[in-house]
Amino acid sequence: MSHRVIGQESLDAGSPSRSGATLDRLSSVIDWQPIEALLLPLYPSAKGEPAWPPLAMFRALLLAVWHDLSDVKLAEALEDRASFRRFCGFAVHEATPERTAFVRFRRALIAQSLDGRLFEAVTKQLKARAITVKTGTMVDATIIASASKDDDEGRWVKHQSRRAVHGFKAHVGADADTALVEAVSVTPANIHDGREGPAVLPDDPGEVFADSAYRGQHFAQAVRAKGGVARVAATGMWGRDEAETLARLAAWNAPIQRVRARVEKIFGTWKRSYGLRRMRWRGLARARAQVHLTATAYNLKRSLHLQPV
Template sequence: MIGWPSPSFPRSSPRAASSLAELAALIDWPEIDRHLVGISAAAKGEPGWPPLALFRALLLATWHDLSDVRLAEALDDRTSFRRFCGFAAHESTPERTTFVRFRRELVRRGLDRVLFEAITRQLEAKGVTVRTGTLVDATLIPSASIRHDGEARWAGHRRRKPTHGYKAHVATDEGAGLIRGVEVTTANVHDAAELERVLPPEPGHVYADSSFAGGPAERVIIGRGGTPRTVQTGIWGRGPEALVRLEAHNAAVRRIEPHRLFRRHYLLRG
């Protein structure tokens, strides 16, 4: 994966477990599978897919920065992806819309948070984590159908087309990319509205864009024992020196590239 690693493995291991097969061996899949009993993502006339296979596929999308379209394409031609999800070489694989429906069902049942926590807990038990700070962000998730999804809401943006759908509020470890907290709301909810719910205890330096700057959000971060490292838009004082300080601060925060990183670590991405 380019630009951001999959979960970091413990240095004490005799050999770094970097392949999907080694990663899969660290996870107790039956624990995950028992939460997925009874979930169907099949539309009328389409084949049903094992829920655990779909969940594994969404993990791949998280670790490899894949949209649903790219995920469907990758499953169609990548042997390692097929093997990780449990699809045989001759088997057909799910289409994009299957992942949309499956994701929506996870959210409806409140399983998105449960499964995140289960995966994080298991990997941490194996030493697969490096905690140096926390990244927080909110990512828009387009709805599958404007006409038929009555729960979704519109969100406007100055530089992009309005989006009809939902918003994922996410906190991840800076070092390992493990998800520490997640909440899903309608798209019209402010980016920082769920910060108190997703931010873990003792988050260290907390990196975020300008949506998280200002009093209320920064008070939440400080109250958890963290240090706000948010992009600032106001000028710090007067004169050229103030602008230099502001630009240096924002450059340091942006080196973490939070927007790109968060989208690569959100399981419920559209």
């Protein structure tokens, strides 16, 4: 299937707004050609109506994350907003995709497992451009409610005094210095954090900061195998003197909690700003795609704060 040719008319729409200027910066934060190359196999057939350019569609999905837009709202915004058109490569007066085009594109992404590969390709470039030298990794997980309690691939989980939630769990490994998300795994919500933790450990993770859910040899051995050192919060320590033991416990946990608290800001951004309070679609594969798109969009925005002005 051939691709439509877009952006042939003038893209000039006057002086960009503040949000438009941010999108212009995001357009140049990475080299998009390798991303486009990953997307080209999506429409291998030479027959049929010309498809929308895959890179334009992928960029549109990133816009949907940044602005918490449904497919319907995304289609409407692309019609009206010059900055959105410019970011995706559409000229001022040409047609833009309808809602169903985004549904088909996302389905194709999931069918070929490209959501994870795109996240890795974007993140690899951003990590290479980061100025800081890696010294540590934060590992944590967050529960995300399913789109429907009838989703057979979601699971119920109850955490301490909170109400039970039916959904999925996003496990994350993030750089302790830059707060860029380096690895993501999505599971049903009842999978224990420590069990899935090794799946989100990058190579040479440095010191690995995690809460008490990651206690145990399973996670500690995985950290050592990657060449890292586990820094896991403790819930208790042995000692004859209670005051002295509590002081040692606090001294051990304080630096760990100070670092790993940054991962909560990542989850907060995902849920408050990017609409990840609940999955938009049913099924584990779609949940995984939504988290990968969210993590990709987050990393791109985060990278703007890591570059010198």
